[in-house]
Amino acid sequence: MIHQYQLNGYNIVLDTYSGSVHVVDDLAYKIIELYEHTSPEEILTLMLEQHEHDSGITERDIRETIAAIEELKDTGQLFTEDPYENLSMDLRNRKTYVKALCLNVAHTCNLSCDYCFASQGKYNGDRAIMSYEVGERAIDYLLENSGHHRNLDIDFFGGEPLMAWKVVKQIVAYARSKEKEYKKKFRFTFTTNGMLLNDEVTEFLNKEIYNVVLSLDGRKEIHDRLRTTVNGKGSYDHIVPKFQEFVRKRGDQEYYVRGTYTRNNVDFTNDIFHIADLGFDKLSMEPVICDPREPYALTEKDLPEIYNQYEILAKEMIYRGEQGEGFTFYHYMLDLSEGPCIQKRITGCGSGTEYLAVTPWGELFPCHQFVGDEAYSMGNIWDGITRSELQCQFKESNCYSKPECKDCWAKLYCSGGCPANALHATGSINGIYDFSCDVFRKRVECSMMVKVAESIRVMENE
Numbered sequence: 001m002i003h004q005y006q007l008n009g010y011n012i013v014l015d016t017y018s019g020s021v022h023v024v025d026d027l028a029y030k031i032i033e034l035y036e037h038t039s040p041e042e043i044l045t046l047m048l049e050q051h052e053h054d055s056g057i058t059e060r061d062i063r064e065t066i067a068a069i070e071e072l073k074d075t076g077q078l079f080t081e082d083p084y085e086n087l088s089m090d091l092r093n094r095k096t097y098v099k100a101l102c103l104n105v106a107h108t109c110n111l112s113c114d115y116c117f118a119s120q121g122k123y124n125g126d127r128a129i130m131s132y133e134v135g136e137r138a139i140d141y142l143l144e145n146s147g148h149h150r151n152l153d154i155d156f157f158g159g160e161p162l163m164a165w166k167v168v169k170q171i172v173a174y175a176r177s178k179e180k181e182y183k184k185k186f187r188f189t190f191t192t193n194g195m196l197l198n199d200e201v202t203e204f205l206n207k208e209i210y211n212v213v214l215s216l217d218g219r220k221e222i223h224d225r226l227r228t229t230v231n232g233k234g235s236y237d238h239i240v241p242k243f244q245e246f247v248r249k250r251g252d253q254e255y256y257v258r259g260t261y262t263r264n265n266v267d268f269t270n271d272i273f274h275i276a277d278l279g280f281d282k283l284s285m286e287p288v289i290c291d292p293r294e295p296y297a298l299t300e301k302d303l304p305e306i307y308n309q310y311e312i313l314a315k316e317m318i319y320r321g322e323q324g325e326g327f328t329f330y331h332y333m334l335d336l337s338e339g340p341c342i343q344k345r346i347t348g349c350g351s352g353t354e355y356l357a358v359t360p361w362g363e364l365f366p367c368h369q370f371v372g373d374e375a376y377s378m379g380n381i382w383d384g385i386t387r388s389e390l391q392c393q394f395k396e397s398n399c400y401s402k403p404e405c406k407d408c409w410a411k412l413y414c415s416g417g418c419p420a421n422a423l424h425a426t427g428s429i430n431g432i433y434d435f436s437c438d439v440f441r442k443r444v445e446c447s448m449m450v451k452v453a454e455s456i457r458v459m460e461n462e
Contacts, residue, residue: 001015001016001017001082001407001409002014002015002016002032002036002078002079002409003016003409003410004029004032004033005445006029007311007314007445007446007449008311008314008315008318008449008453010023010449010452010453011023011024011025011026011028011029012445012448012449012452013029013032013078014409014448015077015078015079015080016080016409016411016412017080017081017082017083017084017412018076018077018078018080019336019412020072020077020078021336021448021451021452022072022077022078023452023456027047027051027057027061027062027065028065028068028069030047030050031043031047031062031065031066031069032069032078034046035066035069035079036079040066043062043066044059044062044063044066047062048062084342084346084400084412085400087342087343087346094395095147096350096353096354096395097145097146097147097148097149097354098141098142098145098146098147098149098353098354098355098356099146099149099151099152099153099350099354099355100152100153100154100155100350100354100355100356101138101141101142101153101154101155101355101356101357101358102155102157102355102356102357102358102367102368103130103135103138103154103155103156103157103171103357103358104130104157104158104159104357104358104359104360104368104371105129105130105135105156105157105158105159105161105164105167105168105171105360106128106129106130106158106159106160106161106162106163106164106360107125107126107127107128107129107158107159107359107360108127108128108129108158108159108160108163109158109159109160109163109193110160110163110193110195110196110229110230111160111193111195111227111228111229111230111235112228112229112230112232113226113227113228114226114228114294114296115226115260115262115288115290115294115296117289117290117369125372128359128360128361129163129164129167129360130164130167130358130359130360131167131360132167132170132171134358134360134361134362134381135167135170135171135174136170136171136174137362137381137382138171138358138362138381139154139171139174139175139178140178140381141381141382141384142154143178143182143184145384146184149184150183150184150185151184151185151187152184152185152186152187153186153187153188153189154171154175154186154187154188154189155188155189155190155191155368156168156171156188156189156190156191156209157191157357157368158191160192160193160195160196161190161191161192162192162195162196162197162201163196165196165201168190169204172186172188172208175188176208187210188208188209188210189209189210189211189212189213190205190209190211190212190213191212191213191215191258192212192213192214192215193215193227193235193239194214194215194216194235194238194239194242194243194246195229195235195238195239197239197242197243197246202245202246202249202250205246205250206249206250206251206253210253210254211254211255211256212246212250212254212255212256213255213256213258213284214239214243214246214247214255214256214257214258215227215257215258215259216236216239216240216243216257216258216259216275217259217260217261217265217271218259218261218265218268218270218271218272218274218275218285219265219270219271219274220234220236220237222264222265222271223235223236223259224236225264226260226262226264226296240278243257243278243280244278244279244280247279247280248279254282255282256282256283256284256330257275257280257282257283257284258283258284258285258286258330259271259272259275259283259284259285259286260285260286260287260288261285261286261287261288261298262287262288262290262296262297262298263295263296263297263298263299263302264296266298266302266305266306266309267305267309268285268309269309269312269313269316271285272285272313272329273316276320276327280327281326281327281328282327282328282330283327283328283329283330284329284330284331285329287306287435287436287439289421289424289436298435299435300434300435300438303435303438303439306439306442307442310442310443310446311446313329313332313446314332314446314447314449314450317329317332317450318450318453318454321454321457322457331443331447332443332446332447332450333447334413334444334447334448334451336448336451342412344415345412345413345415346398346399346400346412346415347398347415348398348399348414348415348416348417349367349415349418351366351367351370351394351419351420352366352367352378352390352391352393352394352395352419353391353394353395355367356378357370357371358381359371361380362380362381362382363377363379363380364377364378364379364380364381364384364385365377365378366378366390366394366419366420367419367420369418369420369421370420370423376390378390378391393429393430394419394429397416397419397429397430398415398416399411399412399414399415399416400416401416401430402416402417402430402431402432404432405432408437408441409441410437410440410441410444413440413444414437414440417432417433417436417437417440418433418436421433421436
């Protein structure tokens with residue numbers, strides 16, 4: 001399967017199954033477009049007719065281009081067949097082990113964000129803080145069910161996990177105490193709105209936490225519109241200085257400033273650039289996922305401008321990189337040389353199988369976005385998975401199990417999409433959320449273009 005597109009002056013050709021990305025001239029671009037359904041002699045005739053007034057294109061040029069394309073095909077870099085469909089069937093039957101837990105340590109929050117999928121941290125239930133006993137048992141559950149996985153991940157999530165600060169520290173200490181015994185290594189991540197950041201918290205996070213996600217939507221007027229305190233006051237002025245100080249002390253360790261864009265700021269690149277200009281260089285910005293009846297919900301009518309914004313972002317990233325002022329954008333972090341293994345590219349995030357969410361009461365869900373939906377309660381950390389049939393649904397869901405993905409060139413980059421988004425949009429984890437697919441494909445195109453530009457710049461400077 002081939003995907004061709006033109007962006008920022010580049011003719012880009014992706015071969016889906018080999019992952020090869022080619023930057024070609026106009027002649028090759030046209031011939032590749034014709035190649036699968038047109039004979040070489042017909043291509044020659046068509047190209048000569050199209051270029052009869054272009055003395056720079058000769059019959060020899062056309063024949064040499066066709067030969068080069070055929071060589072790329074013979075070496076498995078263009079028009080490759082799909083070798084993975086049978087593998088997807090094997091993956092459905094595989095035995096899976098838990099590799100990561102999302103610990104919802106706080107079902108409460110000190111902000112009241114309008115678009116919060118977790119209903120201001122309560123997940124449509126009671127407010128709660130995870131006890132140390134539940135946290136300890138969650139660590140034991142992960143150790144007991146991790147199988148061959150040596151590196152284990154723990155995400156501290158909420159609500160606002162800093163409202164459960166004492167138990168977070170206790171859980172980290174307990175997990176560390178078990179590493180040598182089980183020959184495992186824990187890696188922690190932490191998502192915070194920053195309201196309770198202080199020197200003690202910063203020192204601990206910078207010592208123990210692999211990646212910290214800081215929530216900031218961008219410009220003050222955008223951020224304060226939906227991310228308010230329980231008293232209705234904006235949080236921008238309170239958190240930005242805290243985030244700046246935190247990142248300064250964090251040095252070269254991993255972090256992300258993560259925002260959400262809505263219909264209120266479809267021009268979200270202005271928010272990304274604002275965050276970058278505040279001194280942050282690791283950024284993420286996600287489209288809001290919410291009830292389509294909400295006034296800030298994104299719709300298909302917004303897609304043309306969203307596409308435009310991603311192109312603006314890509315071009316600005318190239319420009320700033322050339323000026324030595326570059327920044328990382330999470331969704332443009334595409335490794336064209338290696339990347340995830342093919343099993344991961346087919347099955348995705350592992351929700352419901354390798355990745356589970358734990359509530360303050362020890363209940364297990366496929367991921368944090370399913371928490372509170374009792375139809376997707378899978379068991380608990382004492383009894384384990386008690387609904388194996390539900391886990392099988394997640395194991396069987398991948399980019400080959402969904403008919404809509406069959407002819408999609410991006411399926412090995414999205415793995416069939418987010419099951420939670422699919423459920424909320426279609427009522428089934430095996431459904432397809434078309435809006436999300438459209439946005440994802442555009443991001444992949446832009447990220448490939450950025451990588452192409454960076455590679456060309458490196459080659460030119462060698």
